[in-house]
Amino acid sequence: MDGNGRWALSRGLPRTAGHNRGAEAVRRAVIGAAELGISYLTLFGFSSENWKRPPTEVDDLMGLLRLYLRSEIAEFHRNGVRLKVIGDRERLSPDLVSLIGGAEEMTAGNTGLQLTVALSYGGRSEIARAARRIAERVKAGEIEPGAVDEALFEAHLLTAGMPDPDLVIRTSGEKRISNFLLWQTAYSELVFIDRLWPDFTKQDLEDAIREFRSRDRRYGATASQR
Numbered sequence: 001m002d003g004n005g006r007w008a009l010s011r012g013l014p015r016t017a018g019h020n021r022g023a024e025a026v027r028r029a030v031i032g033a034a035e036l037g038i039s040y041l042t043l044f045g046f047s048s049e050n051w052k053r054p055p056t057e058v059d060d061l062m063g064l065l066r067l068y069l070r071s072e073i074a075e076f077h078r079n080g081v082r083l084k085v086i087g088d089r090e091r092l093s094p095d096l097v098s099l100i101g102g103a104e105e106m107t108a109g110n111t112g113l114q115l116t117v118a119l120s121y122g123g124r125s126e127i128a129r130a131a132r133r134i135a136e137r138v139k140a141g142e143i144e145p146g147a148v149d150e151a152l153f154e155a156h157l158l159t160a161g162m163p164d165p166d167l168v169i170r171t172s173g174e175k176r177i178s179n180f181l182l183w184q185t186a187y188s189e190l191v192f193i194d195r196l197w198p199d200f201t202k203q204d205l206e207d208a209i210r211e212f213r214s215r216d217r218r219y220g221a222t223a224s225q226r
């Protein structure tokens with residue numbers, strides 16, 4: 001979700017105004033994805049690098065998150081959404097951590113859209129953490145080094161058990177992955193759209209899915225092998 005700041009700047013508004021409008025786009029995207037029958041939606045809400053932003057902006061973003069976890073979650077719950085947060089929770093404030101835990105617990109039994117929100121998340125740090133945990137298990141004699149394969153590694157990621165993303169959409173015209181799900185996006189189709197995140201609509205989601213459907217996915221094989 002990129003472009004909140006530019007959305008605000010182009011209107012002579014403070015960046016916070018862009019984040020507020022961005023939160024409305026989150027609601028449209030989540031409800032839209034649920035209506036379209038999508039099984040998994042992962043939103044990159046706040047990266048481990050976003051902590052470098054001015055403290056006032058970080059506070060605004062955390063405040064928005066708090067507000068969201070208190071108010072919006074009931075509507076998501078009514079729509080059958082199951083919430084999961086991935087990222088480094090230790091850097092989040094304790095009240096947020098408990099709000100997240102409460103929201104995850106409340107929606108745990110839902111069978112609709114699984115909404116994963118990446119907060120204080122970084123792909124490299126996730127991979128390093130998985131490697132550390134596997135090393136600890138090897139050291140403890142629980143697993144043999146030879147047993148470390150792609151499936152075992154995947155099981156130690158924060159997304160363990162989730163399918164890899166088929167489609168990654170980045171808004172605002174930037175064409176980068178920016179440390180998002182580095183392991184998991186190995187074969188994802190990437191769609192970059194110029195629209196800024198606060199202007200993102202359900203139609204944009206549908207357009208991106210249409211673009212995705214037109215792609216020829218070979219996973220390294222030739223077309224005739226599939």
Ligand code: IPE
Pocket residue numbers: 001002003004005006007022045046047050061172197
């Ligand atoms: C996206 O918008 C959202 C967050 C990181 C929370 P930005 O804040 O990155 O907006 P730009 O890139 O400055 O326009």
Ligand code: MG
Pocket residue numbers: 002003004
């Ligand atoms: Mg940005």
